[in-house]
Amino acid sequence: MSNVFRPVLPPGVLSLHALPAEHHEKDWDRIFVPLEVKQRLLNQALLTLLHGKKLSTLAGLPHGLIVLAGPPGTGKTTLGRGLAQVAASALSTRGATTLIEINPHAFPSDMLGESQRNIARLMMDTIPEIAARRPHTVVLIDEVESFAVRRASASFETNPVDVHRATDAVLMGIDSISKALPSVLFVATTNFFEAVDEAFLSRADLVMHFTLPDQATVASILHHSLEELALLWPTVRPLLDQRRELERVAALCAGWDGRRVRKLILAALAQRMEVARDPGLLTLEDLAHAVRQSNDISVPAERA
Ligand SMILES: Nc1ncnc2c1ncn2[C@@H]1O[C@H](COP(=O)(O)OP(=O)(O)O)[C@@H](O)[C@H]1O
Ligand SMILES: [Mg+2]
Known part of the structure; x- marks a missing residue:
């Protein structure tokens, strides 16, 4: 109980x-x-x-x-x-x-x-x-x-x-x-x-x-999620200015729903142990890596 x-x-x-x-x-x-x-x-x-x-x-x-x-x-x-x-x-x-x-x-x-x-x-x-x-x-x-x-x-x-x-x-x-x-x-x-x-x-x-988010919306969701993260770990803040790189990450998320995009931040924080220990060390490369990993894993599952 x-x-x-x-x-x-x-x-x-x-x-x-x-x-x-x-x-x-x-x-x-x-x-x-x-x-x-x-x-x-x-x-x-x-x-x-x-x-x-x-x-x-x-x-x-x-x-x-x-x-x-x-x-x-x-x-x-x-x-x-x-x-x-x-x-x-x-x-x-x-x-x-x-x-x-x-x-x-x-x-x-x-x-x-x-x-x-x-x-x-x-x-x-x-x-x-x-x-x-x-x-x-x-x-x-x-x-x-x-x-x-x-x-x-x-x-x-x-x-x-x-x-x-x-x-x-x-x-x-x-x-x-x-x-x-x-x-x-x-x-x-x-x-x-x-x-x-x-x-x-x-x-x-x-x-x-409602439809799945387009690329610009995915980029906005990623930006907003990073903004929230930067309130907790201020050293993440410079990532917010890397708009073009964020767009590139967003392009990799074609077909994703908003919930999956939100969860990406969490997956990105768990890519490297030093980042898991100190999320302030997060890079956009971690983000891109997490997207690729998620896409690789989900493709066979979707085909099955
Ligand atoms: N268009 C969107 N913009 C920002 N965040 C979104 C969007 N769509 C979904 N999310 C995020 O995905 C998560 C799930 O949203 P939810 O309202 O439960 O979706 P649904 O009821 O359509 O399944 C929430 O954390 C929400 O913030
Ligand atoms: Mg619902």
Whole structure:
């Protein structure tokens, strides 16, 4: 048993946060995407949080749902959290925001009927109760595909009837919350866009597609990671000026996702024992070496 104190959370709720909070401050700026992407996300979030109630009187009722879709490691979860924080900051003079993080894996669909009831309880009781406590609420459903599995493609081994029921429970929940609490914002992420139920996607007010970072973005991620490292070991700082060499390293990372690029720094620090002992001795050659090693190892694995 762990000694870590954890408040008792309702089933399916991974965490609850009152925003704005300092420990959520960095998420938004850490993810490099075109400025328009961030602007659009923030605008859409503010529209729901500020005017959801009025907008709900319009035909073609908004659902207060944003879907972030794309390959793993492209910053969706981080940006989803960051969005809650920047929206909360923008609205802070009107009161605080609750961020509810949902854990879709909490309801395995092989528990016949049970998962449907649990999801219904989460959507109909838990979320409305929590949402009543503060003026603004953002619900982050990470990896929503494990919840809202496309009904047409659900495998027969996983008991399709129950998968259908679980999906229906999620859809009914979103419909009912968008009517009763139209200013609650849902942000859902998915690594498998094709697996998400069409009826769920059709409810989204905005679907934002994420792609693997291009070379310039990889270079920005590397630069930012080195900047963070230089705060801990200042002798790393001169590497930041070697822009052209960094570009060259970035070119070697074609096809990598953002998470793998972030992890490269760690691998680079472990190339030589003197660097592992004193990370301030890191060179860009260590970085390039770590990339080549990673590419060499991963190629046969990918072919297999
Ligand atoms: N475009 C990006 N810019 C900067 N960092 C990124 C980017 N994409 C991913 N990362 C980094 O990769 C890691 C994983 O991000 P995460 O939000 O969990 O991705 P996802 O939810 O898409 O799998 C984080 O440390 C994040 O900082
Ligand atoms: Mg994620």
